[in-house]
Amino acid sequence: xxxxxxxxxxxxxxxxxxxxxxxxxxxxxxxxxxxxxxxxxxxxxxxxxxxxxxxxxxxxxxxxxxxxxxxxxxxxxxxxxxxxxxxxxxxxxxxxxxxxxxxxxxxxxxxxxxxxxxxxxxxxxxxxxxxxxxxxxxxxxxxxxxxxxxxxxxxxxxxxxxxxxxxxxxxxxxxxxxxxxxxxxxxxxxxxxxxxxxxxxxxxxxxxxxxxxxxxxxxxxxxxxxxxxxxxxxxxxxxxxxxxxxxxxxxxxxxxxxxxxxxxxxxxxxxxxxxxxxxxxxxxxxxxxxxxxxxxxxxxxxxxxxxxxxxxxxxxxxxxxxxxxxxxxxxxxxxxxxxxxxxxxxxxxxxxxxxxxxxxxxxxxxxxxxxxxxxxxxxxxxxxxxxxxxxxxxxxxxxxxxxxxxxxxxxxxxxxxxxxxxxxxxxxxx
Numbered sequence: 031x032x033x034x035x036x037x038x039x040x041x042x043x044x045x046x047x048x049x050x051x052x053x054x055x056x057x058x059x060x061x062x063x064x065x066x067x068x069x070x071x072x073x074x075x076x077x078x079x080x081x082x083x084x085x086x087x088x089x090x091x092x093x094x095x096x097x098x099x100x101x102x103x104x105x106x107x108x109x110x111x112x113x114x115x116x117x118x119x120x121x122x123x124x125x126x127x128x129x130x131x132x133x134x135x136x137x138x139x140x141x142x143x144x145x146x147x148x149x150x151x152x153x154x155x156x157x158x159x160x161x162x163x164x165x166x167x168x169x170x171x172x173x174x175x176x177x178x179x180x181x182x183x184x185x186x187x188x189x190x191x192x193x194x195x196x197x198x199x200x201x202x203x204x205x206x207x208x209x210x211x212x213x214x215x216x217x218x219x220x221x222x223x224x225x226x227x228x229x230x231x232x233x234x235x236x237x238x239x240x241x242x243x244x245x246x247x248x249x250x251x252x253x254x255x256x257x258x259x260x261x262x263x264x265x266x267x268x269x270x271x272x273x274x275x276x277x278x279x280x281x282x283x284x285x286x287x288x289x290x291x292x293x294x295x296x297x298x299x300x301x302x303x304x305x306x307x308x309x310x311x312x313x314x315x316x317x318x319x320x321x322x323x324x325x326x327x328x329x330x331x332x333x334x335x336x337x338x339x340x341x342x343x344x345x346x347x348x349x350x351x352x353x354x355x356x357x358x359x360x361x362x363x364x365x366x367x368x369x370x371x372x373x374x375x376x377x378x379x380x381x382x383x384x385x386x387x388x389x390x391x392x393x394x395x396x397x398x399x400x401x402x403x404x405x406x407x408x409x410x411x412x413x414x415x416x417x418x419x420x421x422x423x424x425x426x427x428x429x430x431x432x433x434x435x436x437x438x439x440x441x442x443x444x445x446x447x448x449x450x451x452x453x454x455x456x457x458x459x460x
Contacts, residue, residue, distance in 0.1 A: 035215070039223045042178060043230040045208035046151045050176035052206050054148050058125040061172055064203035065121035068168065071195050072114040080105055082191040083160065090158075090184050098288035098358065103158050103185055113164050116425045120168045123423075126442045127174045141453040146446040148174035150232035153224055154427065155246050157182040157238035163192040165418070165425035166235075167210045171200075173445040176209045178231065180224065182238070183216035190214070225250040235428045235440070240355075255440070257405075257431035259355040260290030261381040262413045265372045265398070267389035268299040272306050274410060275388045276313050281412040282386070284317045288357045290429065291384050291416040295352065296363045297372050303330060303365045311363070315343040319359045322347035326365040353379045369394050373401045380404055382431045384416040405431050405438040 053061075072079075083105040090100050132144040152175050154166045163179055170177035181189040193212035200207050213220050225234065228251040236246040240258045247254045264282055266275045282293035298307050303326075311321055311331050322345050323331060331344055351362040366372045376385050386408040387398040395409040406416040416439060418426020423441030430436045436444040 032219075035217060035220055036223050038215075039213065039220050040227065040230075042211050042213065043151065043224070043227045046176040046178050046211055047230045049206040049208040050148065050151050050174075053171070053174045053176055053209050054127070054150075056174065056205060058127075060203055060205060061125070061174070062121045064171060064199045064205055065117050065168055067202040068164075068196060068199035069114045069117040069121070071199055072110055072117065072164075075191075075195055076107060076110055079110060079188065079191050079195075080107075082187040085187040086185050093184075095184065099158060099184075102288060103160065103188075105160055105188060109161070113161055116419060117164065117168050119419075120172050120425060120442075123172065123442060125172065126446050131448055138457050139455055140457050143451040143453070144448050145451060146443070147449050149445060149447050151176045151178065151230060152427075152445070153178045153180065153231050153234045153252070155180045155221060155234060155236040155238070155242065157242060158184040159237075160185050160188045160192065162237055163189050163212075164196075166427045167193075167196050169418075169423075169425055169427045169440075169442060169445055171205075171209060173442045175445055176211075178211050178213065178224065180213040180221055186216055221246075222249060225252060228252045237428050255428065255430050255432055255436055257290070257381065257383055257429055259381045260292070260383040260429075261295065261353060261355050261379065262291060262293050262383050262416075263295040263297060263376050263380055263385040264293045264413065265297040265366075265376065265385070265387045266299060266302060266306060266310070267369060267372075267387055267391060267394050267398075268301040269390040269394070270299075270302060270306065270388040271390060272309055275306060276310055278386070278388055278410070278412050279310055280313055280317060282414055283314060283319060283361055284359065285412075285414055287359050289414075290355075291413050292357070293386075293413050294354060294356050294361060295379070296361055297366050297375060298327070298363070299369070299372070300326075300365050300367050303327070307331065307363075307365070311344075314361065317359070319343065319361055320345060322351045322360065322362045324352075324364040327363045330365070355381070369397065373398060377401075377403050383429065384408070384413040386411065386413050405429065 126146045129146045135141050156162045196210045197207040231252050234250050234252045234254045236243045243256050243258050320343050347362050382404045384406045385402050385404045389395050399407045418439040418441050421439050426439040429439050
């Protein structure tokens with residue numbers, strides 16, 4: 031690592047820390063003014079943002095990135111409009127900073143209050159999704175945190191254009207531009223140095239593939255909030271409505287197969303499998319999904335009466351398939367004898383991200399939701415709803431499968447810590 035690069039990263043962190051102290055006490059109106067400015071600037075800068083994105087897409091294609099990877103890189107007028115809407119929504123959300131969480135008075139008259147405060151400086155390490163730049167910047171801003179963004183090389187030009195736009199919005203509102211900074215190099219040595227600056231940066235949030243997240247977790251001296259993989263299950267219970275099960279499963283698997291909240295594993299109750307699994311398999315195969323099946327489901331779907339339109343879509347599963355995050359049009363299929371086996375299977379093989387049950391039986395649903403040890407557990411809804419925008423958070427800075435501090439999609443409240451304020455009238459300790 032060159033001395034110049036180390037000095038560059040250190041200077042960015044120092045400026046971010048200074049900006050964080052300003053943001054921590056910035057009025058809500060001033061933060062919202064910056065957000066509204068950004069919401070206005072995004073569509074106005076459509077041409078320059080799309081031009082920057084074209085450079086990244088051309089490089090991605092030349093470097094042989096897969097189709098689903100390129101799709102995640104791409105911007106469009108519709109995506110920019112969605113981002114602007116997200117920014118506007120965050121501006122309307124309550125400011126968490128200063129919210130009183132608890133209060134009490136001791137017998138000596140000393141008054142205690144627990145209030146939300148920003149974490150401070152947050153480093154976000156991410157790969158090839160341009161929306162992350164906007165989502166993370168606006169959530170950090172509204173929650174009073176400075177942010178340091180380090181995106182992947184595949185999206186560098188787009189991220190640079192976004193960061194410049196965010197800094198324009200901050201300046202319009204009279205807030206320090208250093209409140210949002212992009213690491214201006216794709217050199218991985220910059221990331222290594224950033225992860226050691228624990229006196230200036232208070233939290234690291236990696237977003238991307240498992241290898242990136244493990245690298246960050248293993249090399250950081252700063253606390254890391256993370257999820258390694260999204261091995262998400264859909265369990266179809268014996269009382270599931272077939273049409274509902276088909277619609278939810280198709281959405282969970284095929285709407286965007288390359289994202290962490292897409293379904294990767296299908297469990298079907300044995301009592302429902304003969305009637306419902308062929309229908310589900312046919313619908314998946316029609317969308318180009320390959321089914322990797324356990325012996326029971328393979329035998330059922332291989333019969334001439336199964337109705338599966340594409341037998342080539344069926345393959346016997348390997349043991350590794352049952353814990354795999356495919357991020358593609360592939361799903362592993364198993365038949366389970368009962369609800370308790372489904373719960374045990376998910377708690378063993380899931381990554382604890384999002385696991386759904388489809389059933390008309392509320393007792394079964396509530397048992398599943400209570401017993402499945404995952405961050406988000408939908409009943410009769412797609413796994414794709416594990417998303418900050420869908421939760422009403424405006425956006426999300428990431429989805430945590432950790433158990434300390436934050437779990438699930440991280441919005442404004444999850445980007446805050448708290449401190450205690452003590453109000454006295456001259457009390458001293460005996």
